[in-house]
Amino acid sequence: xxxxxxxxxxxxxxxxxxxWPVKNALYAKxxxxxxxxxxxxxxxxxxxxECRDKILGNDPITGKQVIREIVEALTTPLTEDEAKTGFxxxxxxxxxxxxxxxxxxxxxxxxxxxxxxxxxxxxxxxVAAILKGTxxxxxEKVGEMQPSSPHEKWSYNVExxxxxxxxxxxxxxxxxxxxxxxxxxxxxxxxxxxxxxxMVCVNGPIRREINMNMSIGTFGPFNHANASIGNAWSLxxxxxxxxxxxxxxxxxxxxxxHNYTNLCFAEREERLPPGWNPFHVQKGYKPEDSAVSLxxxxxxxxxxxxxxxxxxxxxxxxxxxxxxxxxxxxLDPLTADQLxxxxxxSKEQLNQWxxxxxxxxxxxxxxxxxxxxQGHPQxxxxxxxxxxxxxxxxxxxxxxxxxxxxxxxxxxxxxxxxTNPYWQGGTLQYLASSSIDEWx
Amino acid sequence: xxxxxxxxxxxPLGHPPPIKLEPMAPRLDTLDGKTIYVVDVKFPASxxxxxxxxxxxxxxxxxxxxxxxxxxxxxxEDDPALWAEIKAKGHGMIQFVGH
Amino acid sequence: MGKELLExxxxxxxxxxxxxxxxxxxxxxxDIAGKKIGLYxxxxxxxxxxxxxxxxxxxKRYPTMTTSVLKGSFEIRDEEAKAFASQIDxxxxxxxx
Numbered sequence: 001x002x003x004x005x006x007x008x009x010x011x012x013x014x015x016x017x018x019x020w021p022v023k024n025a026l027y028a029k030x031x032x033x034x035x036x037x038x039x040x041x042x043x044x045x046x047x048x049x050e051c052r053d054k055i056l057g058n059d060p061i062t063g064k065q066v067i068r069e070i071v072e073a074l075t076t077p078l079t080e081d082e083a084k085t086g087f088x089x090x091x092x093x094x095x096x097x098x099x100x101x102x103x104x105x106x107x108x109x110x111x112x113x114x115x116x117x118x119x120x121x122x123x124x125x126x127v128a129a130i131l132k133g134t135x136x137x138x139x140e141k142v143g144e145m146q147p148s149s150p151h152e153k154w155s156y157n158v159e160x161x162x163x164x165x166x167x168x169x170x171x172x173x174x175x176x177x178x179x180x181x182x183x184x185x186x187x188x189x190x191x192x193x194x195x196x197x198x199m200v201c202v203n204g205p206i207r208r209e210i211n212m213n214m215s216i217g218t219f220g221p222f223n224h225a226n227a228s229i230g231n232a233w234s235l236x237x238x239x240x241x242x243x244x245x246x247x248x249x250x251x252x253x254x255x256x257x258h259n260y261t262n263l264c265f266a267e268r269e270e271r272l273p274p275g276w277n278p279f280h281v282q283k284g285y286k287p288e289d290s291a292v293s294l295x296x297x298x299x300x301x302x303x304x305x306x307x308x309x310x311x312x313x314x315x316x317x318x319x320x321x322x323x324x325x326x327x328x329x330x331l332d333p334l335t336a337d338q339l340x341x342x343x344x345x346s347k348e349q350l351n352q353w354x355x356x357x358x359x360x361x362x363x364x365x366x367x368x369x370x371x372x373x374q375g376h377p378q379x380x381x382x383x384x385x386x387x388x389x390x391x392x393x394x395x396x397x398x399x400x401x402x403x404x405x406x407x408x409x410x411x412x413x414x415x416x417x418x419t420n421p422y423w424q425g426g427t428l429q430y431l432a433s434s435s436i437d438e439w440x
Numbered sequence: 441x442x443x444x445x446x447x448x449x450x451x452p453l454g455h456p457p458p459i460k461l462e463p464m465a466p467r468l469d470t471l472d473g474k475t476i477y478v479v480d481v482k483f484p485a486s487x488x489x490x491x492x493x494x495x496x497x498x499x500x501x502x503x504x505x506x507x508x509x510x511x512x513x514x515x516x517e518d519d520p521a522l523w524a525e526i527k528a529k530g531h532g533m534i535q536f537v538g539h
Numbered sequence: 540m541g542k543e544l545l546e547x548x549x550x551x552x553x554x555x556x557x558x559x560x561x562x563x564x565x566x567x568x569x570d571i572a573g574k575k576i577g578l579y580x581x582x583x584x585x586x587x588x589x590x591x592x593x594x595x596x597x598x599k600r601y602p603t604m605t606t607s608v609l610k611g612s613f614e615i616r617d618e619e620a621k622a623f624a625s626q627i628d629x630x631x632x633x634x635x636x
Binding site: 001002003004005006007008009010011012013014015017018027028029030031033034035039041042043044045046047048051052054055056067070071074075076077078082083084085086087088089090092093094095096097098099100101103104108113121122123124127145149152153154155156159160163164167193235239240241242 | 445446447448449450451452453454455456457458459460461462463464465466467468469470471476483484485486488489491492493495496497500501516518523526527530531532533534535536537538539
Binding site for chain 3: 419
């Protein structure tokens with residue numbers, strides 16, 4: 001579109017799976033008629049003869065021959081619609097109804113405004129009641145959100161966040177946490193084909209004020225605050241953040257079960273080993289501040305067994321994790337104690353040790369996105385010339401570890417009920433923190 | 441038991457911004473004698489597709505000057521220098537592809 | 540606009556449960572000295588060490604006491620319990636991780 005706006009005719013070629021996300025994005029950016037040519041999905045990693053067949057074949061959306069369609073896109077004169085200027089306004093009604101409760105549940109569900117579970121209907125009375133949880137005005141803007149960068153950002157105010165909080169079953173005292181999450185503009189329903197997991201960690205006095213769970217069953221379906229705050233994040237990501245429409249704005253190939261309530265928990269600050277600071281303090285907040293911190297990424301695992309709490313096991317776990325998107329772990333207090341006894345006197349010390357000792361598996365060092373040499377291209381050239389240690393590293397078998405640190409920071413939090421020294425972790429990256437106190 | 445009473449609720453949706461319609465660029469009368477850029481947006485593992493595409497274009501439209509370029513860095517990054525080059529030296533652009 | 544208060548009657552979501560049987564514990568032995576004490580290990584890691592420690596501590600205090608260790612699955616089976624009970628005077632069952 002950028003080049004099109006410079007006065008140069010363009011034609012994007014896109015694989016057919018992305019027809020609706022592309023058309024949605026183009027509509028929202030004001031160029032709905034941009035002549036896009038589609039080829040059969042997928043194209044990435046496909047051999048040359050298959051790519052050639054797809055280019056010489058037909059567009060699966062229009063049925064036209066791809067090459068002819070490309071040429072026509074560049075040469076056929078514009079239609080009246082394609083040359084139009086102006087604005088399309090999209091006003092929204094504040095109220096919906098009147099309708100029966102059952103009818104509204106069906107309407108909300110069929111419009112894709114829920115997680116396909118029953119909701120608390122957001123009547124004016126219920127929304128007014130939950131708004132008592134904040135001193136901020138209902139029409140005050142909270143933020144903007146998009147499911148990913150090609151899609152447009154929608155804006156929302158305090159009342160609209162409150163509507164989604166009611167739907168999620170939240171109480172007024174949970175609203176400042178939900179507003180803080182909404183203020184970050186971070187979506188829980190990232191568009192990617194990778195079915196991202198999303199996580200929210202709550203720190204500070206508010207954890208106890210609203211009785212969040214950070215003990216037995218921290219991440220499970222056992223607490224009103226944890227469940228409804230996490231649920232609210234998904235609902236507002238869908239409804240306020242222009243997200244959650246499968247095939248258009250959400251492309252997660254298998255979806256992510258965590259997204260019903262996300263990994264919503266409070267850090268058990270009282271059981272941090274000596275010298276280990278709460279996560280929000282690590283991000284610059286004072287201990288007496290209340291704050292949320294948000295994360296997302298590809299994978300999340302539950303590490304049980306009786307040896308997984310040792311630092312060497314943790315190192316091995318992260319060595320074999322995938323390249324995206326970060327590294328995060330939430331330790332049961334017994335595991336944190338175990339690591340403290342190993343000599344890690346702070347989270348920073350443990351992070352630094354992991355940064356220096358989590359290495360590359362051989363195949364990941366050399367390969368990047370399926371292509372050998374793209375992992376470390378300069379080192380690959382040296383290896384081919386027989387220069388050590390790269391030449392020997394290239395000959396190592398699959399599964400061997402290259403002694404080169406990944407240098408990736410690990411986000412560390414503590415929560416759990418001490419029934420055993422376990423932990424959970426994965427490739428989540430830290431995205432943002434936000435003050436809850438501003439929204440009380 | 442059914443509830444025949446009707447109620448009004450608040451709309452859960454946010455505010456989509458107004459859409460500013462952007463007109464497309466005028467099209468070319470012919471590709472003959474023109475310079476058309478074929479740009480790889482750098483989505484992983486799409487290079488082979490691009491190589492086949494430009495081969496076929498050159499085979500079928502030999503009177504067009506087809507120029508192959510890779511956008512900088514990752515697929516989600518902008519490349520103003522390339523767009524400026526296309527504006528200065530090109531007549532059209534094909535961009536591929538992703539996934 | 541006046542609002543009516545609506546009362547609803549709902550179905551109980553919980554399942555049906557039988558009341559558990561009420562069992563009385565057996566009579567206690569008067570003394571551990573000279574008795575055979577059964578120890579059941581459910582093979583969880585660390586169980587051997589735990590029972591070794593109990594065995595040593597009890598024998599230190601009650602030198603004429605003997606122990607018999609039965610190693611089995613996670614929960615002792617009824618027929619195992621019956622056979623074991625016929626050989627011992629008292630039973631210690633440890634639980635934990």
